[in-house]
Amino acid sequence: MADGVFPLRSGIGGAVTAALLAALILGTLTAVAVYAGGLSGLGRWDWQAVWFTVWQAVVSASLSALLAVPVARALARRDFPGRAVLVTLLGAPFILPVIVAIMGLISVFGRNGFLNDGLRAFGLPEISIYGWQGVILAHVFFNLPLSVRLILQGWQAIPSERFRLAASLGFAPGDIARHLERPMLRAVLPGVWLAVFLVCLTSFTVALALGGGPKAATVELAIYQAFRFDFDMGRAATLGLVQVALCLCAMALASRVTIPSAFGAGMDAAASWRGPRGWGRVVDVLAIGLATVFLLWPMLSVMADGIPRIAALDASVWAAALRSVIMALISAALALALGLTLALTIARGAGRWVEVAGMLPIIASPLVLGTGLYLILRAWVTPQQIALPVTVAINAVMALPFVLRALIPAARSLQADYGRLAASLDLQGWARLRLLTLPRLARPLGFSGGLAAALAMGDLGVITLFASDQPTLPLKLYQLMNSYRIADASACAVLLMVISFALFWLFDRGGRLA
Structure with missing residues (x-):
């Protein structure tokens, strides 16, 4: 039964x-x-939206994955008070409402935000959060924590025996990177990149709030405009098919690019590895500190403005x-x-x-x-x-x-x-x-x-x-x-x-x- x-x-x-x-x-x-009328029903701006969708997803995924590597590495090889809490907080943006995070980014990077206030004080040109740069910034904000968590799991999955063997052989940091870290990254990074790429491919709220015009419109936003404002259901349906095709292509690619690290099994998965001192420690502290400020500052700014x-x-x-x-x-x-x-x-x-x-x-x-x-x-x-x-x-x-x-x-x-x-x-x-x-x-x-x-x-x-x-x-x-x-x-x-x-x-x- x-x-x-x-x-x-x-x-x-x-x-x-x-x-x-x-x-x-x-x-x-x-x-x-x-209901779709065929791809011939799409105009020049629709194909511009398709191109921008793919382009921004590639850039956003690449930046998120690359920036996550030093942060995940620092968290993997450093132990400090509050580390467990910080790692837990890295999962918060996943359940954070997108529109709230956008409010936070505007409060920091917007025209009247903290960053532009500082630039004006020094007589420097302002930056704009609207357009392609805002879309990519927001996607990195959301996906950097996800990338860090996934890459950190890769470091933690390296058997601790490998690190003990490296220590007994007198491996320098460069040797550890070449023989342990890079094989792991070759196995993990493609999957991380493609996961973030798929998320950015279906982005809607970010483009709606920060797109700033037709040149920074995603396919999702084009579907919304065709449905809501033009009531062109044939165009909306055709764009929907294009969106599904892009997702299927990304998923098919994801199943083919992962390369096994070939570390083998170990007695446990908890790595007993501690990073080098000196400049290595300074780099790790900077990576963790900058990532923490980047992720928490917008949220604290929204709370400071909104709570009263x-x-x-x-x-x-x-x-x-x-x-x-x-x-x-x-x-x-x-x-x-x-x-x-x-x-x-x-x-x-x-x-x-x-x-x-x-x-x-x-x-x-x-x-x-x-x-x-x-x-x-x-x-x-x-x-x-x-x-x-x-x-x-x-x-x-x-x-x-x-x-x-x-x-x-x-x-x-x-x-x-x-x-x-x-x-x-x-x-x-x-x-x-x-x-x-x-x-x-x-x-x-x-x-x-x-x-x-x-x-x-x-x-x-x-x-x-x-x-x-x-x-x-x-x-x-x-x-x-x-x-x-x-x-x-x-x-x-x-x-x-x-x-x-x-x-x-x-x-x-x-x-x-x-």
Whole structure:
């Protein structure tokens, strides 16, 4: 019998869920493909958006990966008070609402930001955050922490025996770099680069807020403009197909470029390596210090500007906040229900197609899925009528790959450790779910639920296609920014940031205490 969310016969719940998910993703993409008028329907500015999308993704991924190497290296070979906290904070930008981070970057690098104030004080020319430079700066801000965490894992995966052997052979830092570090980087960096490239390829909010004109428009932004302002559904659909093709090409490339490091296995993965003193220590301190300032300064700036004005926010902001919290909770619950059903089915040895169906959302962006759903439903509903339910559904679906990555390993361990015992006790259906599955999977469920809720809370994607009279908190923040109500926007940004982190903490903490 099933041990999933639905008390059906073994595997049926997961198979039905996978089939419905595949129908949703592939059905919306098919609607987009059918409606598309062919690539000949794209104009010069559309192809400019395609070129800029690829170009900025290449530059952003390259800068993020290259800048992350010295930071990850410094963290790997230095031990200092607060190191564990700092490494944990490096994961914060992943759940930080994009629009809040943009507010922080504007407060530092914008026309009236700290940096330009300093340049004016010394009589130096100002810099602009709007345009391609702002898009790349924001992408590096978001993806530098992700790159650092991934590369740091590569350093920590080098068996400690290799470092002890290097020390016994009297290896200098250059020898360690040549024989240990560079092989690891050859194995890790291509995957890191391609992960960041894929994230930047589907960027929307950054280009919407900082693009600064047609020359710095991404494909996502072009889809939004075609849908929202021109109501040219054929063009929006064609651009959606181009977006999917770019993602598929990036994923195909990712599966071919990783080079194994060939270190072999060790007794443990904790490297007992300490970096050199002198200039090596100075370089490490500078790398960690500069990265910390770059990542924390914008957030502290937003908090300093916004906290004093939170109490003065008008009722519309609080209504948008309540609307966003409700939608985020529903999205998280839906993502967990889908993810748990799929993960338990996969753990019981379901066909590979079930896992593939669960990972399908990564091939399409939220705007492409939103466009496809509208094309399917437009004969019966208006955009305003489907704005909130479509946003909830797509946020849940887009969080599903992250939920599955957290749940599948735990579900497989659960099946291996307790599957036979549960079967011998005839523990099945809802009883098995309540007494065995939920208690044993509480931690990954809490973490993935918090991640899904935080991502949904900060989303400024699908809602921009449809809603005008029922804005979510991120959309309200964007409207305040466009109205040049910067003080209110800062307060709104602080509120959004606090709620997003609170949702993540509550889910994660609940899972740990269960």
